[in-house]
Amino acid sequence: MLSTSVREDDTPDSASTSVTGEPVTLRLAYADDPPTKALVDGFTRRHPNVTVELERTQFRDYVTTVKLSMSSDDPPDIAQYNPGAMGSLIPAGLIMNLDLHAEAYGWQEEFPSSALEPLRTGEDAGEYGSGSLYAVPGSLSVLGVFFNTELLEEAGVDGPPATLEEFEQDLERVEDTGTTPLGAGALEVGGFHLWNALLNVLGDQQDYRDWVYGSPGATIETAAAERAARTLTRWERAGYLSEGANAASDMDAQADFAAGGSAYLVTGNWAAAALSEEMGQDVGFFLMPGPTGREPPVASGSSVSYAVSSRTGHPDVAAAFLDYLGTYEAARIQARSGFMPVDPAAAGAGEGVMGQINAGFAEVIEAEGLVPFPDYATPGMIDRLTPGVQGLVAGVRTEEEFLASLQEEWEDEHE
Amino acid sequence: MSEGAPAAPRPRPARRSERGPRAGSPRPGRVGTGAWPYLLPAVLVYVGFAVYPAVSTLQFSFLDWDGVAPPAWAGVDNFLRVVTEPLLGRAILNALLLIVFFTVLPIALGLVMTALIAGRARRGAAFYRVVFFLPQVLPLVAVGTTWRWMYSEDGMVNRFLGAVGLGDHARAWLGDENTALAALGLIGTWCMSGLCMVLFISGAQKVDAALHEAAAIDGAGPARRFLSVTLPGLRKEIGIAGVITTIAALAGFDLVFVTTDGGPAGATNVPALLVYRLAFNEGDIGAASALAVVLTVLVAVFVGAIRLLTREDA
Numbered sequence: 001m002l003s004t005s006v007r008e009d010d011t012p013d014s015a016s017t018s019v020t021g022e023p024v025t026l027r028l029a030y031a032d033d034p035p036t037k038a039l040v041d042g043f044t045r046r047h048p049n050v051t052v053e054l055e056r057t058q059f060r061d062y063v064t065t066v067k068l069s070m071s072s073d074d075p076p077d078i079a080q081y082n083p084g085a086m087g088s089l090i091p092a093g094l095i096m097n098l099d100l101h102a103e104a105y106g107w108q109e110e111f112p113s114s115a116l117e118p119l120r121t122g123e124d125a126g127e128y129g130s131g132s133l134y135a136v137p138g139s140l141s142v143l144g145v146f147f148n149t150e151l152l153e154e155a156g157v158d159g160p161p162a163t164l165e166e167f168e169q170d171l172e173r174v175e176d177t178g179t180t181p182l183g184a185g186a187l188e189v190g191g192f193h194l195w196n197a198l199l200n201v202l203g204d205q206q207d208y209r210d211w212v213y214g215s216p217g218a219t220i221e222t223a224a225a226e227r228a229a230r231t232l233t234r235w236e237r238a239g240y241l242s243e244g245a246n247a248a249s250d251m252d253a254q255a256d257f258a259a260g261g262s263a264y265l266v267t268g269n270w271a272a273a274a275l276s277e278e279m280g281q282d283v284g285f286f287l288m289p290g291p292t293g294r295e296p297p298v299a300s301g302s303s304v305s306y307a308v309s310s311r312t313g314h315p316d317v318a319a320a321f322l323d324y325l326g327t328y329e330a331a332r333i334q335a336r337s338g339f340m341p342v343d344p345a346a347a348g349a350g351e352g353v354m355g356q357i358n359a360g361f362a363e364v365i366e367a368e369g370l371v372p373f374p375d376y377a378t379p380g381m382i383d384r385l386t387p388g389v390q391g392l393v394a395g396v397r398t399e400e401e402f403l404a405s406l407q408e409e410w411e412d413e414h415e
Numbered sequence: 416m417s418e419g420a421p422a423a424p425r426p427r428p429a430r431r432s433e434r435g436p437r438a439g440s441p442r443p444g445r446v447g448t449g450a451w452p453y454l455l456p457a458v459l460v461y462v463g464f465a466v467y468p469a470v471s472t473l474q475f476s477f478l479d480w481d482g483v484a485p486p487a488w489a490g491v492d493n494f495l496r497v498v499t500e501p502l503l504g505r506a507i508l509n510a511l512l513l514i515v516f517f518t519v520l521p522i523a524l525g526l527v528m529t530a531l532i533a534g535r536a537r538r539g540a541a542f543y544r545v546v547f548f549l550p551q552v553l554p555l556v557a558v559g560t561t562w563r564w565m566y567s568e569d570g571m572v573n574r575f576l577g578a579v580g581l582g583d584h585a586r587a588w589l590g591d592e593n594t595a596l597a598a599l600g601l602i603g604t605w606c607m608s609g610l611c612m613v614l615f616i617s618g619a620q621k622v623d624a625a626l627h628e629a630a631a632i633d634g635a636g637p638a639r640r641f642l643s644v645t646l647p648g649l650r651k652e653i654g655i656a657g658v659i660t661t662i663a664a665l666a667g668f669d670l671v672f673v674t675t676d677g678g679p680a681g682a683t684n685v686p687a688l689l690v691y692r693l694a695f696n697e698g699d700i701g702a703a704s705a706l707a708v709v710l711t712v713l714v715a716v717f718v719g720a721i722r723l724l725t726r727e728d729a
Binding site: 394 | 481482483484563566567568586587588589590591592595675676677679680681692695696697698
């Protein structure tokens, strides 16, 4: 399996935007569906001579299986991008460097640059955010705040807050009516998503990006990150967070919110379809507001992206698939599958909560304000983030200790 | 793995060689060459799926390897890393505390249930056996998810407390630093008690009825007979139950993974969970293997101690 200790050559000899008319079969390994299947179907309708064999693995096992299959002698041609796995595969030279194709197709203009940024890195995959392009996004997501219109009306809150301060006042109003203001699934990612949403609007965007991307000397022990953590603990002490937050999974928190158990829920657009189905017109969405309400919008988001094997026999056909992901047609498919499309125009106005999410997302993309989630920083970061926020919620860990444990993990990885 | 198997009955090999086709074969207990074709399938499966992975784990524990790039020799670095890992101490302590819930309580409960339903054939005994053994049959992932809901803020446990006037004590049991480990442990108690009971009942059935009769004639009541006749006869079964449940407590993973994932804030971390995170989240196969080796040694020490304590001639 590991016959060579030399880095494979990951740059194709040439890049062409023309696709052969000969029959071609590509193999594609992935975990997320939707959107993968629908996107592949769209691509093969355009290129009937191309057959794509799909190899799906459950998300939990995907990191392991994709590492093994991409480093085997017979790797899939295309693989869904996963930061944990690619951190090992890129330094081994097993993932194709897409710079030539990006230039030939003009992907820098075709895709939002804040969505391409996390997919750029150097040969050693030590630092992200700049360098060569190793994958292309096939759909995006965005983090924000869902609210229950009925519960807010009862509390006398009229619509989304303009500033963070106003949001805090609204939480208090809801608390006064005896309803839990803010649901949080701190057993899983919901807890640190709340901290992350606060950090997005309280902190400097570039500082945060530098830290997630692993730029030398970056730190998360900043005044802004501490302020975000203090805001979270203040809300917890004031009783704004659901009481059993540390024992609630993300699905638990979402189900509780849908049933009217809490007035607000911080989560991503991925919850929208289920929530609007259950709550109808009673659910709305806004981006976490900043201190003044006039800051350019910043929100965390991730992408379902695809990378190409450096050993593929059909680099140009694989690249044509990546290019297809940025087309208006593909963006329509992404939007229909419940994702944020890489071309925000394809989302359309939409009604109700979907319309509000689309509007918020378009603002974020327009301002290039889409930033990665904090667990993107290192493969082990999620095991510091989840217990860390649980410690804040339970009151057994200080804000300083929480941030120090994140920085310690970061330095272990980037020493 | 073989620690759990009962010792082979001694007289059997002798009888086998008396009446076997190869009466002149060597000393009793030795396997003749003719036996290998019969043993081969089992040996191949055992070597392929138990011995080989174990040896590989040991080998990986000395490598610096992320699962993809060429591995490099790391010497004892991985072991130094895992024994100095600040989370490990708490995780091992948690696992030891879980022995109370996975081993001590289930054996005690199993004995009580055996005392109640063994011996006389009572109507409905089979029903109780099935009910108590059922948790063993259910997949732990389903068990864990169900209990997570029952323990939640407005789950069944808290509703019950509210109904009996103890609503003030209601809390998210798995979300509270102070109660999470005990709440998790009680799920283990619920799972393991039925297994212990089934083992003990089958053991109790082997006890010669004449002993019970003799004790009864001497005036011993049911409690006395259980303590003086049944219990000594169960020594071997208690040993086996102790071994199986202790392994579940020390090396258990799935139940913790689906209920608390080590939370809140590390209060229910166990060693197997740290192995999983090292291997699958961090991609550090070397350190994960080293921790697995440490865990195996820990389990072997405990299992050895239990075997020693429950020997027939101890």
